[in-house]
Amino acid sequence: MKKRTWLVVVVLSLALALGGQTVDVAYAAKKFVSIASGWVVGVYYPLAGAISNIAHKNLPDIKITVESSGASVANAKLIASGDADMAILQNDIAYYALQGVKPMFDKPVKNIRGITALYQEHCQIQARKDAKIAAVTDLKGKRVCVGPLGSGTEQNALQILEAYGMKFEDFAKVERLTATESADYLKDGRIDAAFYSVGVGAAGLVDTAMTVDCVIVPIDGAPREALMKKYPFFTRAVVPKGAYKGVEQDVPTVAVMAILTAREEMDADTAYRITRVIFENLKDIERAHAKGRELTLETALTGMSIPLHPGAEKFFKEKGILK
Numbered sequence: 210m211k212k213r214t215w216l217v218v219v220v221l222s223l224a225l226a227l228g229g230q231t232v233d234v235a236y237a238a239k240k241f242v243s244i245a246s247g248w249v250v251g252v253y254y255p256l257a258g259a260i261s262n263i264a265h266k267n268l269p270d271i272k273i274t275v276e277s278s279g280a281s282v283a284n285a286k287l288i289a290s291g292d293a294d295m296a297i298l299q300n301d302i303a304y305y306a307l308q309g310v311k312p313m314f315d316k317p318v319k320n321i322r323g324i325t326a327l328y329q330e331h332c333q334i335q336a337r338k339d340a341k342i343a344a345v346t347d348l349k350g351k352r353v354c355v356g357p358l359g360s361g362t363e364q365n366a367l368q369i370l371e372a373y374g375m376k377f378e379d380f381a382k383v384e385r386l387t388a389t390e391s392a393d394y395l396k397d398g399r400i401d402a403a404f405y406s407v408g409v410g411a412a413g414l415v416d417t418a419m420t421v422d423c424v425i426v427p428i429d430g431a432p433r434e435a436l437m438k439k440y441p442f443f444t445r446a447v448v449p450k451g452a453y454k455g456v457e458q459d460v461p462t463v464a465v466m467a468i469l470t471a472r473e474e475m476d477a478d479t480a481y482r483i484t485r486v487i488f489e490n491l492k493d494i495e496r497a498h499a500k501g502r503e504l505t506l507e508t509a510l511t512g513m514s515i516p517l518h519p520g521a522e523k524f525f526k527e528k529g530i531l532k
Contacts (some may be wrong), residue, residue, distance in 0.1 A: 264483065279387075334403070345373045376516075484524040
């Protein structure tokens with residue numbers, strides 16, 4: 210009885226504090242979930258937006274907000290700090306976060322958990338055609354953007370260059386820019402090439418190729434094999450003919466997987482329901498971006514480099530993907 214009386218007092222106090230306004234109990238009960246995505250011109254952002262819209266239409270008690278961020282490494286740190294409930298990031302960076310691999314992470318991100326794999330994230334080197342860069346080794350002496358400091362793109366650039374016996378010091382100038390800034394710098398001729406770890410068809414690359422003559426630099430041969438042997442997160446991939454203006458044949462490269470993650474602290478029911486509703490509305494994911502077509506139940510655990518969240522695990526067991 211005392212507890213009920215106390216509750217009534219609290220509710221009445223809230224009503225008085227709000228100047229007599231009706232307390233929206235449904236609003237108070239709503240769960241707010243944030244997803245850290247990436248650059249607005251990339252692929253993470255529209256896919257996170259699609260997940261938010263799906264929740265809005267199908268999970269009235271859950272509101273998912275999308276935050277633009279510095280992508281993979283930054284997103285893992287947002288999970289660690291609790292400033293994001295969910296995040297999209299590369300599978301290699303997720304693994305490094307869990308293990309606390311330096312210098313990216315000062316300590317392990319022990320609370321990062323997997324929800325689902327999303328799509329292949331191609332490592333793409335876009336270069337101005339007038340810079341005459343036909344191979345990775347031609348980047349020596351050039352002005353090159355390697356992605357934002359601490360980003361997954363920067364780490365992949367380091368790893369790719371290592372396979373070719375190169376370092377950032379081999380460049381005439383190193384720029385650490387967002388995807389939007391890289392596109393602007395390429396178009397203006399302020400850099401010669403830029404590394405991207407992003408799905409094929411990302412807006413920034415498409416726009417650049419429409420504005421100036423560009424090429425996609427191949428990553429192949431013995432260096433690619435050495436890269437995949439040392440870093441097993443990489444897989445063979447191709448930037449297909451016609452992906453961008455001026456790409457007249459398939460270009461070999463490597464890729465990592467983009468995965469959706471969550472904080473371990475997220476309650477299992479919320480994670481389960483979000484996972485379920487994503488796979489019940491895959492058409493909405495496809496409409497958000499062409500890369501969304503790669504998300505299927507059959508490939509949901511491909512490249513999953515960290516433990517699953519219990520809520521996602523429950524869903525995949527129900528579907529027979531896990532035993």
